[in-house]
Amino acid sequence: KAGVTQTPRYLIKTRGQQVTLSCSPISGHRSVSWYQQTPGQGLQFLFEYFSETQRNKGNFPGRFSGRQFSNSRSEMNVSTLELGDSALYLCASSLSPDGRNLHFGNGTRLTVT
Amino acid sequence: DAKTTQPTSMDCAEGRAANLPCNHSTISGNEYVYWYRQIHSQGPQYIIHGLKNNETNEMASLIITEDRKSSTLILPHATLRDTAVYYCIVRDDYNTDKLIFGTGTRLQVFP
Numbered sequence: 001k002a003g004v005t006q007t008p009r010y011l012i013k014t015r016g017q018q019v020t021l022s023c024s025p026i027s028g029h030r031s032v033s034w035y036q037q038t039p040g041q042g043l044q045f046l047f048e049y050f051s052e053t054q055r056n057k058g059n060f061p062g063r064f065s066g067r068q069f070s071n072s073r074s075e076m077n078v079s080t081l082e083l084g085d086s087a088l089y090l091c092a093s094s095l096s097p098d099g100r101n102l103h104f105g106n107g108t109r110l111t112v113t
Numbered sequence: 114d115a116k117t118t119q120p121t122s123m124d125c126a127e128g129r130a131a132n133l134p135c136n137h138s139t140i141s142g143n144e145y146v147y148w149y150r151q152i153h154s155q156g157p158q159y160i161i162h163g164l165k166n167n168e169t170n171e172m173a174s175l176i177i178t179e180d181r182k183s184s185t186l187i188l189p190h191a192t193l194r195d196t197a198v199y200y201c202i203v204r205d206d207y208n209t210d211k212l213i214f215g216t217g218t219r220l221q222v223f224p
Contacts, residue, residue: 004156044214048211102159103159106156
């Protein structure tokens with residue numbers, strides 16, 4: 001069974017631009033959550049989706065948004081990029097919204113210059 | 114904020130048992146203890162979780178104290194590939210709350 005797939009693997013953007021990251025969960029998994037990882041703040045929860053509905057949201061500004069499609073694939077968008085948005089963005093999926101046994105992808109490394 | 118406290122780093126000789134402690138003194142009755150690890154350049158990997166009984170799977174054992182205020186993850190025969198950052202997390206499954214990762218323990222397994 002294929003794991004969680006995140007694309008692209010690496011991305012370089014400039015300040016003020018916007019970016020869209022993609023996540024394909026494990027087949028059959030309906031819950032997708034997103035995390036941001038930086039050296040200073042560690043792993044921080046962004047948001048979680050189940051059946052196309054956002055169920056939980058972390059403490060991030062409105063520039064960070066996401067959505068989930070009917071096939072459970074998810075995208076996250078960051079608008080008006082800032083230097084501090086440079087991070088590893090991780091997507092995780094699980095069978096149910098209880099979040100047990102989260103399966104993480106290997107992330108998208110975003111660099112903002 | 115993370116509800117757990119872990120040592121920043123630990124070393125372990127290859128082939129020996131690695132015992133990683135975690136303090137969660139404010140854990141409540143409904144909260145489970147989860148362990149994940151993150152190998153360099155990869156996403157976190159689920160290891161094991163438990164409520165109050167000791168648990169064992171093919172990767173590790175989890176020992177939870179009777180008062181549930183602390184736990185220990187045991188890798189019985191550490192290998193070089195176990196070098197990673199190990200995260201201990203407490204989470205209330207019934208509230209389906211998000212996972213809150215702390216700073217974790219960086220385990221270095223040496224030959």
